[in-house]
Amino acid sequence: MYKGLTIVFGFLFIGEGISELLHLPIPGNVIGMILLTLALISKLIDISDVEREAEFFIKNMSVMFIPPGVGVIAYWGLIKAQLIPIFVALVVSFALTLVLTAKFVEILSGGEK
Amino acid sequence: MNSLGIFITIGTFYLFSKIYEKRKTFYLNPVLLSIITIALFLHITEIKYETYMESAQILSFLLGPAVVSLAIPLYKQRGIIKAYSKQIFFGIVFGGALAILSAFYVAKILGGTPEVLLSIAPKSITTAIAIGVSEKIGGIPALTAVLVILTGILGNAVGIEILNISKVKDKVARGLAMGVTSHGLGTARIILDDELSGAVSGLAMALNGIFTSLILPYLIKFLK
Numbered sequence: 001m002y003k004g005l006t007i008v009f010g011f012l013f014i015g016e017g018i019s020e021l022l023h024l025p026i027p028g029n030v031i032g033m034i035l036l037t038l039a040l041i042s043k044l045i046d047i048s049d050v051e052r053e054a055e056f057f058i059k060n061m062s063v064m065f066i067p068p069g070v071g072v073i074a075y076w077g078l079i080k081a082q083l084i085p086i087f088v089a090l091v092v093s094f095a096l097t098l099v100l101t102a103k104f105v106e107i108l109s110g111g112e113k
Numbered sequence: 114m115n116s117l118g119i120f121i122t123i124g125t126f127y128l129f130s131k132i133y134e135k136r137k138t139f140y141l142n143p144v145l146l147s148i149i150t151i152a153l154f155l156h157i158t159e160i161k162y163e164t165y166m167e168s169a170q171i172l173s174f175l176l177g178p179a180v181v182s183l184a185i186p187l188y189k190q191r192g193i194i195k196a197y198s199k200q201i202f203f204g205i206v207f208g209g210a211l212a213i214l215s216a217f218y219v220a221k222i223l224g225g226t227p228e229v230l231l232s233i234a235p236k237s238i239t240t241a242i243a244i245g246v247s248e249k250i251g252g253i254p255a256l257t258a259v260l261v262i263l264t265g266i267l268g269n270a271v272g273i274e275i276l277n278i279s280k281v282k283d284k285v286a287r288g289l290a291m292g293v294t295s296h297g298l299g300t301a302r303i304i305l306d307d308e309l310s311g312a313v314s315g316l317a318m319a320l321n322g323i324f325t326s327l328i329l330p331y332l333i334k335f336l337k
Contacts (some may be wrong), residue, residue: 001154002175005153007269008181008182009172010176010302010319011181011184012177012181015181019206022207025250025325025330025331026249026250026326026330027180027242027245027246027248027326028177028245029176029177029178029180029181029242029245030180030242030245030322030326030327032177032180032181032331033180033182033183033184033187033323033325034184036181036184036187037163037187038241038257040184040185040188041188041191046188047146047185047188050185053182053187053192054182054184055179055182055185057175057181057182058179058182058183058185058186060118060175060179060298061176061179061240061241062126062143063122063123063126063144063145063172063220064172064175064176064179064241065144065148065176065240065241065244065258065262065287066122066125066126066144066147066151066169066172066174067118067122067165067166067169067170067172067173068173068176068244068254068255068258069144069147069148069255069258069259069262070148070151070152070162070165070169070254070255071162071254071255071258072148072152072153072255072266073155073156073255074153074162074163074255075253076192078228078229078253078256079256082224082226082229084188084223085204085219085220085221085224085225085229086220086229086260086283087231088223088303089215089216089217089219089220089222089223089225089233089268090216090233090236090260090264091267092215092219093212093215093216093219093237094114094238094264094267094268094294094295095275096211096215096235097208097211097212097215097237097290097294098268098272098275098276098290098294098295099275099276099279099290099291099292100207100208100211101207101211101290101293101294102210102276102279102281102283102286102287102288102289102290103279103286104203104204104208104286105200105203105204105208105283105285105286105289105290106213106281106282106283106286107138107249108199108200108203108204108286109200109257109283109285109286110283111262111337
């Protein structure tokens, strides 16, 4: 168990370090994810050494969104004042992205056949 | 009262998960219901958000290792990336950019304030990454978290129906569009529809998270 955790937290630490040292606007955890994927592809790290621990984190991700989400109460005034731009943008962007991306990829696939 | 936050977060989530297990409908989403319930509880009892976060922040800290862990499904699905490299690459660039630009500009036209525009821009990527991106670009991570979950719920609720009405039949196209638009909750729904669509959707979600976090900070400077 500690080997897998060392790998996960090690890559998180490296990712955060790179993000801070190079002043990148990219979150350190995303850099850590990219580097771990590359380490797995290049066989630097064996999947069986980290799989169980990583899957535990992924499976339980939902509960981790709750505390940051509860923070919306601090912005209740802003949300009430901006209800229309927020929700119209959300719904319109959702429908547009879903339909146009699907159509775009379908055309790409069709072109191959 | 040190453990108040972690206790009510886990306890509330446990309760709503039990309800969701019995009836898997989109409006019973346990994360959203937990957020609303805890927010109301804090409001009624006049307990400060800071008091709640004293222990609840342990949970959000775990988002860091959880995002790093997404490397595992990404690695496992590398076969699909190879098989559909063209659709996946161009689909993510197109869909990922469209998700950001359409949300940003529609909100802007309707009079959205700068912080609202920045909070809504990453709404189509997985919550864990979106929170980090929102923080980096000057949005409100809490608002982003809620908007991301709502986008996922929309995909889960009506995504398949919209794809059917639009007469999209290609399984890769359906999966990719769903993953790029509605991340985890959309993927959870389309995986029931078709296995290949589900696998592509999961991949698209992870890759769009990477794509958006790489381009959005630079794109925002340009949009402003």
